[in-house]
Amino acid sequence: MEKFIYTPQGVCSKLIEIESNGDIVNKVVFTGGCSGNTQGVAKLCEGMSVDAIINRLTGIKCGSKKTSCPDQLAMALKAMKEERKAV
Numbered sequence: 001m002e003k004f005i006y007t008p009q010g011v012c013s014k015l016i017e018i019e020s021n022g023d024i025v026n027k028v029v030f031t032g033g034c035s036g037n038t039q040g041v042a043k044l045c046e047g048m049s050v051d052a053i054i055n056r057l058t059g060i061k062c063g064s065k066k067t068s069c070p071d072q073l074a075m076a077l078k079a080m081k082e083e084r085k086a087v
Contacts, residue, residue: 001026002019003019004017004019004020005017006072006075006079006080008069008075008076010065011067011068011072012069013072014033015032016028016029016073016076017029018077020080023050024047025049025050026047028041028046029042030042038069041069045073050077050081053074057071057073057074058074059071
């Protein structure tokens with residue numbers, strides 16, 4: 001089990017914690033943000049592959065913002081993949 005912590009930018013959530021087993025996301029926890037929405041996104045991602053989540057969530061916007069909590073989760077997963085490559 002691997003844990004990755006990401007600090008999102010431009011959204012209400014302050015932290016995203018991801019637990020994964022290889023390419024499968026086991027758990028996502030948002031700190032801050034719209035509670036119902038972030039909990040829903042987190043639950044929907046459980047058991048999905050990293051790439052599937054990235055493909056579905058990249059580019060989602062929140063109102064007039066250029067990003068959203070789901071988009072930031074996709075960015076977090078991209079950063080996690082890059083970190084793995086560097087090791």
